Amino acid sequence: VQRLWYLGGVGTLRGYGSGVASGGAHLRGRVELLRSFVESAAAVSLFGDIGWAGAPDGFTLDAAMEQALYSVGAGVTVMEGLIRMDLARGLVDPEGWRVEVYLDAAF
Incomplete structure (x- = not known):
């Protein structure tokens, strides 16, 4: 049973x-x-x-927005989205630009 949500990376929070x-x-x-x-x-x-992840107890939208992580970037996709490359940077405590290449197709 999954008890926690994890953020970061291609599927949830690029950069x-x-x-x-x-x-x-x-x-x-x-x-x-x-x-x-x-x-x-x-x-x-x-x-x-x-994105934001934290304890559900005492959750408020205002508190979540204060603690949220933000990122921006640009991407290129080919073959109708089959192959994708993103260049992304987190805006909260940035560690530099991240290049992420992945397949984005349903089989």
Whole structure:
């Protein structure tokens, strides 16, 4: 049984390493602008992520927003999203830019 939510990395909060935040409750959001070109075989994007994980006891949205982690970046995707590369940077306690390459397809 999973008892904690873990944030960080490609699937949850780009620009941060895995497990940068964890807790029994979490919030996260993602905004992405995508522009396709080359007959939709490739696309570029700009994005922003936000995430919070912590204790569910005494949770308030205001407190979560004060402790939230934010990131921004840009990405390139080819083959209709099959292969993706993102360049992302966390904005809270930044450790530099992270390059993440991954497959993003359902099999």
